[in-house]
Amino acid sequence: MKRRDLIRAGVLGGAVAALRPSVATAGQNAALSSELTPAQSGVDASKDLDAPGWKPLFLDAHQNETLIVLSDLIIPATDTPGAKEALVNRYIDLVLAAETRETQSAFLNSLGYVDGESIRRYKNAFLYLAREDQDDLLHSMAYPHNPSRWTGEAAAPDPGHTHFDALKRRIMTAYYSSQIGQKELGWDGAFAHGPYLGCEHPEGDHK
Amino acid sequence: MGQDPLLQTYDAVVVGSGATGGWAAKQLSEAGLKVALLEAGRAVTPREFTEHLPAYKLKYRDHSPEVLRTRPIQKQCYACMEYNYEWFVNDLENPYSTPTGKPFTWQRLRVLGGRSLVWGRQSYRMSDNDFKAASRDGYGDDWPISYADLAPYYDIVEKYVGISGAAENNEMLPDGRFLQPMKMSCGEVLLRERVKAKFGHTVTIGRVAIVTENHNGRLTCHYCGPCERGCMTFSYFSSPFTTVKDAVASGNCTVITNAVVSHVNMDDGSNKARGVTYVDRLTRQVKEVRAKSVILCAQAMESTRILLNSSTREYPNGLANSSGALGHYLMDHVTGGGATGRLRDFKTLPNANEPHRPNGVYVPRFRNTPSSPRHSRFIRGYGYQGGSSAQFDFNAEGYGTTLKHAVKDGAYGISLGAFGESLARWDNYVSIDPNLKDAWGIPSLHINMTHGDNEAALMEDAGSSAAEFLEAAGAKDIHVQFNVESPGMAIHELGTARMGNDSKKSVLNSFNQAHDVKNLFVMDGASFVSSACQNPTLSMMAITVRACTNLIDRFRKNEV
DSSP, X not given: OOHHHHHHHHHTHHHHHHHHHHHXXXXXXXXXXXXXXXXXXXXXXXXXXXXXXXXXXXXXXXXXXXXXXXXXXXXXXXXXXXXXXXXXXXXXXXXXXXXXHHHHHHXXXXXXXXXXXXXXXXXXXXXXXXXXXXXXXXXXXXXXXXXXXXXXXXOOOOHHHHHHHHHHHHHHHHHHTSHHHHHHTTOOSOSOOOOOOOOOOOTTOOO | OOSOTTTSEXXXXXXXOSHHHHHHHHHHHHTTOOEEEEOSSBOOOXXXXXXXXXXXXXXXXXXXXXXXXXXXXXGGXXXXXXXXXXXXXOTTTSOOBOOTTOOOOOOOBOBTTGGGGTOOOBOXXXXXXXXXXXXXXXXXXXXXXXXXXXXXXXXXXXXXXXXXXXXXXXXXXXXOOEEOOOOXXXXXXXXXXXXXXXXXXXXXXXXXXXXXXXXXXXXOOOOOOOGGGOOTTOOBOOGGGTHHHHHHHTTOEEEEOSEEEEEEEEOTTSSOEEEEEEEETTTOOEEEEEEEEEEEOSOHHHHHHHHHTTOOSSOTTSTTOTTSOTTBSOBOOEEEEEEEEEOTXXXXXXXXXXXXXXXXXXXXXXXXXXXXXXXXXXXXXXXXXXXXXXEOOTTOOSXXXXXXHHHHHOEEEEEEEEEEOOOOOTXXXXXXXXXXXXXXXXXXXXXXXXXXXXXXXXXXXHXXXXXXXXXXXXXXXXXXXXXXXOTTTTOOOBOSSOBOSOXXXXXXXXXXXXXXXXXXXXOSGGGOSOOOSSOSHHHHHHHXXXXXXXXXXXXXXXXX
16 A cells, blocks of 8 residues: 555544444453454464365466466475475465455466466466476576677566566465475574574684 | 542653653652553553464464555564564554655554564663754754763663663763673674774674663573564563553552543643543543643654644643744654675574574764764764674575575675664654544644755765675675665654753753643653664653653652
């Protein structure tokens, strides 16, 4: 929301006020419990995405399958689990369902761009490409383009990299914020590792 | 006190329970005065602290798009999170307006303790280079107090709050009574050594209101990191668990929560405040609290809003505003200048199990000091906050196994960001918006503020100097910033009811007493004459304690 809209929303504050007495009469206790965030009330949402009958809230079946494949290429299973096992698609779907229309469309545009390029090059949706073709396509998008070596002329606008980066960013956020992602970073599950010892090297020997 | 809290007349009613209101309640009630402490929000308990909750237990893992719906302004601050957003005001219920093209970001909490629950905790003294800056460079007005006036109160506050830090004997940043300083990282020690060697400037560990040894019943910091979500060991200073707790323990302080104060009431026929009127936040009932003195500690702009909403026939332009200065000289530190880089030679890998130090380094102001030449492009100066550590590299390029490894290989980052002085200007002001009310029917503020040419010049210099400092430390991949962020982003709002010796040019005297109404006080950041560039909360608290000491004395002499 832009600040101008906020000011307008502010004008609507009076309308909010008019609605409030019904909340107030519900009594102080009810009001107080609604004034804690779920986290502050002790809600644990970490298993919400694990349900066996899970269905996407926002993505359609093709988009969801494409996202699973794409996310697992970007963060594959190695000696540690990858994006698919971390249910990255389900988390992204949950967040998108709560996002604004603009953000939702931006995401679908990026995902659609990958499919569009895939169809242009290989006459098939990304999901159904051979692994080598998926890799070739992603490599064309994963890195920024250089200008011409000979003329210095700037490269053509590079929407592929922009879309790739947007998708990658969401996938990385989803993966590294998951319990699997936290383990991947080596977190041992403890909150306090103090005290902070800091630098103990002599001058000139910092590393 | 068994009787109905609204049927008695208190010695003092304190409006606001944050850093300054907590101190006022503590000082006055411990001196034996009967105090009512009013807070617009609810009480807070340690049960709602979430500092040890991993993000994956949250529905959106702290990336909630839902928070933005009710808190689009509050969310601009990192501290407003999916964990704790209910501590912050609902922006739809608490509107304010700004002129087109002059945005102002106003961060507010309405809960016992206010912003002291989520503050940045950086705590620095001001010096006479700040209090008497006008005499030195000709801009604005001197404060009616000097460092010597405030020093004993800095001592009292620091001793009680517990400020960890290192003495540096710096002319711009007086030393205080410090607990053990937190340690610096290798990158920070290197920066300190190189900046001293090349430029002669000081890089010190942040002075921070977090205890590094057990202190006044609070336990030493265990370095979990996210203080803004609460602290089960009460290691960082927040008023509900320190000053307000002491005030209540004195037996002389009645805390009234959910009291949204609308205005100060005056006694008919005498030029004295009689107390305040508030709207019960939950029931919307209008109630009055009577007191022999009224002390506003509601946050600079909120305190001024209350006074502007308290006009009478004698004071048609806001209570205690015969000077016309009420609402004017609004300040907020300018931010947006700085630099980031990488120390490529450092091979230390990031470690998820390292202690998280909730603090960084600080570079005291080095421009326009008594021992440096006057800068040709700007007056006053800025300080840097920054830090350096090995971090996971979430910006690593590529994808696949390579990306997964690159994230863990990390990067040793280093950064400095400036907080610059915001000059006190008449044309930066708040007034009442005649067409806007909050959810309790109380007229809202119109906030009119811009940063000026001096602030922009400060940030330009801050970007260049930060790059030079990082270069001196051997940093590569340096990126600079010369932004002038919107006013409000520093969350250091000051002024609008400034103190001064001349009652025609200021609202308060040097003891935070209104020139016009002798039993009315504003003891928060509203009283500041200039902003300096140091984080202001420590000075605000010292000013409150000084003002309370004077008020207690006047009560003893029967002058109130």
